[in-house]
Each structure stands twice: as C-alpha cells, then as structure tokens.
Amino acid sequence: MFDKVTQRLVRQIDPDGDLIAVSSLIDSGKLQPLAVVMNRRSRRFWQTTKYRPTGFTLNQLLQGEYIQPELDQKELVTYQETHQGNVSGYLEAGGSVLSVSVGGSGGSALFSSLGMLHKETVNVFKLIKDSKQRKVDLHHPLLKQMLDTSKQKWEFTVVTTRVFNTSESKIKYSSIMEGSSGITPQLVGNIKAKVSGKAHSHTNCVMKIPANTVMAYKISGLDIKSDGQYEFILRGHFCGIQSHQAYPLSGVKTELEEVKSLLCVLAGLPHQSRSPLLLQLRQILLDREHLSVLEDRLEELVYDDAPSLYHSSYSHSPHQIIDTFLDLLIQSDTTSETSLSTESTNPGASMRLSKQNQPVLVAMYNLVCAAMDDGLLSLADICSSQVSCLLDSLH
Structure with missing residues (x-):
C-alpha cells in the first residue's frame, strides 16, 4: 500500500x-x-x-x-x-471432452x-x-x-x-x-458433470x-x-537509473521467445511437483516482502558465477515459506541429471547446483520477476486452489 x-x-x-x-x-x-x-x-x-x-x-x-x-x-x-x-x-473455452470457464x-x-x-x-x-x-x-x-x-x-x-x-x-x-471457476467434463454418453467454485475477498x-x-x-x-x-x-544513466531506452523489435521478439520456452519448463513439471509449487507460490504472491526475498534468493542461485552449495534450514528462518518453496523447486528440477546433486532428500538438504543447467530455477526466476508487477499481484486476491485444478485438468 x-x-x-x-x-x-x-x-x-x-x-x-x-x-x-x-x-x-x-x-x-x-x-x-x-x-x-x-x-x-x-x-x-x-x-x-x-x-x-x-x-x-x-x-x-x-x-x-x-x-x-x-x-x-x-x-x-x-x-x-x-x-x-x-x-x-471472463474466459470460456471448451471442446467435446472438457469445457472450462474462469471469471x-x-x-x-x-x-x-x-x-x-x-x-x-x-x-x-x-x-x-x-x-x-x-x-x-x-x-x-x-x-x-x-x-x-x-x-x-x-x-x-x-x-x-x-x-x-x-x-x-x-x-x-x-x-x-470476486472470482469464479468451473469445469464441465464429458463423462459417458451425453452425461456431463459440472464442478464450480467461487472466491471473495474484501480488504x-x-x-x-x-x-x-x-x-x-x-x-x-x-x-x-x-x-x-x-x-x-552525476548523470542518471551512469548512476544506474533506468533510461527510456528503445529496444529493437527483433530483440524483444527474441527475449519473449526465450522466456516462453523457459515457462514451458514449469508447465512440463509432473503434477506431484507442480501442484505444491503453485500452492506455495500463491501464498508468496500475497506478501510483497516475501516475493522480493524470493526474487533475490533465486537470482543468487541462478546468476552467481560459480557452482554453489544450497542449504536451507527453514525451521530457523524468518522466511520459512521461502525456504520451503526453494526446497520444493530444487527437488523438482529433474530435467537434467547434471543440474544438481542432492546430498539428502529431506527438507533442509544441501544441494550442489550447476550454474549452467538449472532450467526450472531460471524459469521460476523469470516468473517471479514478472510477478513483481502490481497487476499480477492482484491475481492472487481472486485465485483459489481451484485454479490449480483447472491447470492440472488442461495439462
């Protein structure tokens, strides 16, 4: 505020x-x-x-x-x-097997x-x-x-x-x-079943x-x-103040394609990994301080020069939800055998991270950076766990 x-x-x-x-x-x-x-x-x-x-x-x-x-x-x-x-x-989409509505x-x-x-x-x-x-x-x-x-x-x-x-x-x-969502799957013959829900918040x-x-x-x-x-x-450009720099359209298109491919990595995670991450991320979106801390932590993991040892002990951390989320995220990065080495599968484990191959971490970092925008933060107010169910159904 x-x-x-x-x-x-x-x-x-x-x-x-x-x-x-x-x-x-x-x-x-x-x-x-x-x-x-x-x-x-x-x-x-x-x-x-x-x-x-x-x-x-x-x-x-x-x-x-x-x-x-x-x-x-x-x-x-x-x-x-x-x-x-x-x-x-309001969005409504459907086919012969499944129709979805979100408003x-x-x-x-x-x-x-x-x-x-x-x-x-x-x-x-x-x-x-x-x-x-x-x-x-x-x-x-x-x-x-x-x-x-x-x-x-x-x-x-x-x-x-x-x-x-x-x-x-x-x-x-x-x-x-206020938000609402619904799923109407086609069952046997012409029988259909509708699942819907609503969310409301007043602040x-x-x-x-x-x-x-x-x-x-x-x-x-x-x-x-x-x-x-x-x-x-003394001049703003050299002080790191962002100038109104014009970006060529070709460069913008290239960056957008790169980000699109990164975010597809998150969509490709298995349900058992993706669903807990979405639930944790929704909680983090509601707190701008947590979101900022998560952005910093992800940037350190992704962009530090040399491979580093990640170790979380979130039982003693003032940002326990961040440590929990990072544990889930790192353990979900199974896209490459060389992306990390896990010393233990327990929460709070130490993990050796490779700086050259962390597709899930890089994808989540870009998503969190975009979520610092106030427009995306407001989505958390009308989201419910049913949105995750919709995503899972469409995947």
Whole structure:
C-alpha cells in the first residue's frame, strides 16, 4: 500500500526525472543524506532497476574525518489524491471432452493525504570538493561483500535528494475481489458433470505515516577505485537509473521467445511437483516482502558465477515459506541429471547446483520477476486452489 502511494507520487511530481519511489517504510528510515544505496540494472527489457538501501552512509565508509554535507531544504508540494479502479474479465473455452470457464471482477480505492512535502538536496559540488583525495575503507564489511567479483552486478550510489512529509500522513485502501471457476467434463454418453467454485475477498486498511518519512529520493553514482579513492558520477544513466531506452523489435521478439520456452519448463513439471509449487507460490504472491526475498534468493542461485552449495534450514528462518518453496523447486528440477546433486532428500538438504543447467530455477526466476508487477499481484486476491485444478485438468 505504501509503495503504491509513493509510485503514484513520483509519477505526478517527477514523471520524466530521476526520482525513485521508496518501496517500504523500513527503507525510508535508511535514506539519510549521503546514505549508500546499492542498485542493479535490469536483466530483461520489461524489468526496472532495483534499489537496495544498505543502512550505511558514505561517512561510515570513509577513512578519516566525516564529511559534513551542505543541505538545502524547501517546500515542494501539498499532496492529496484519491484513486479508484475497477477490473473484470471472463474466459470460456471448451471442446467435446472438457469445457472450462474462469471469471473475476474487482474494485479498489486508494486515498492518500501526505500534507506538505519538503525537498532536501545535498550541495553536490561542495561534496565533490570535500571528497578530493579522500578514500573509503576497503576493509569495511559492505565494501568487501559488494566488491566481490560475484557481486559486480551491484553499483554503489549515494542519496543526494530526499522528498519527505513534515507531519503525520494517512493512507486508506479498500478493495473487493470476486472470482469464479468451473469445469464441465464429458463423462459417458451425453452425461456431463459440472464442478464450480467461487472466491471473495474484501480488504479495508488505514495506515498512519509518521512525520519525516522519506517518500522519494535521487542518487548519484559512486565509482570506487582499487586504491579506495572514489569519484561521483552525476548523470542518471551512469548512476544506474533506468533510461527510456528503445529496444529493437527483433530483440524483444527474441527475449519473449526465450522466456516462453523457459515457462514451458514449469508447465512440463509432473503434477506431484507442480501442484505444491503453485500452492506455495500463491501464498508468496500475497506478501510483497516475501516475493522480493524470493526474487533475490533465486537470482543468487541462478546468476552467481560459480557452482554453489544450497542449504536451507527453514525451521530457523524468518522466511520459512521461502525456504520451503526453494526446497520444493530444487527437488523438482529433474530435467537434467547434471543440474544438481542432492546430498539428502529431506527438507533442509544441501544441494550442489550447476550454474549452467538449472532450467526450472531460471524459469521460476523469470516468473517471479514478472510477478513483481502490481497487476499480477492482484491475481492472487481472486485465485483459489481451484485454479490449480483447472491447470492440472488442461495439462
């Protein structure tokens, strides 16, 4: 709910600029002036750049004395918005043996009253001057971790502009979602049996946001040299901010065909593997934090440079559902004898993963990346376990 409001705010006040919407209240507290934010550019043309506030500031990474940034603060806008939307759809398909119908409708309303928003900007030119001949501590845990060769996909940036509220704000959200599904198989002769079901959900939520909560921010890139010296990169393209790049249609078609073939791997899983995965995935779709964690975990398993040892101990994990899901997913990857080596078939087992041959993991990673889109998240509200039954019947 919070991220929906910040995204709409950015689209209203800076549609073609470099403002980044804050995705969670937890991240908001980390976005102080000169806060270090890691960002990663998209792998697919439909994905957006991903930003990860670290909780550290540039000063905490520096050798020697702190840099005192010069800040300019001014009123930006008084913001209040009401947004309402409705959606509905129906699909019916059938043949001589089986007919299937799926329908859904819903509506939502989002009201945000953020009050007076202030904009705080770091004097970047003074910051550059104060940074001359300065070095970062290459032994700092964050630098040692992120400068590792397997983590080069992440780039260092620092916060140079913040947009925040000056008084308590309020967000109200309500939604009603309804869905229905039915199967009519042909039995013996002209006898037919119809199986149907319905799902309904109604949500009302009010969130009070404390004063001085950061809603949006801008960043400048930080190019760290091998000796610890650093330079600021001021233009958005070099900061990792996603530009409006045009993709050739041939390239788009190639990527879509590749993704289509990957997703067919999931459809080809046997029922005993696919059904538990769908049920677990539906639960994860209902929680954006879990979905984000799953995306990160899958990316590590798929794109780290060398083969790694996967070990889950989800009985002690704050994200138990993620560990459970990954165990099911990895054990279902039976498309190649070389894709993994299982040391134990019990939950929490250690498994040796090959980075060259993980079709199921790669397919699920692409699906989860696409599911970060709000439109797909809303599908979880009207889905029921009967949708899985429909998929199984059609397979």
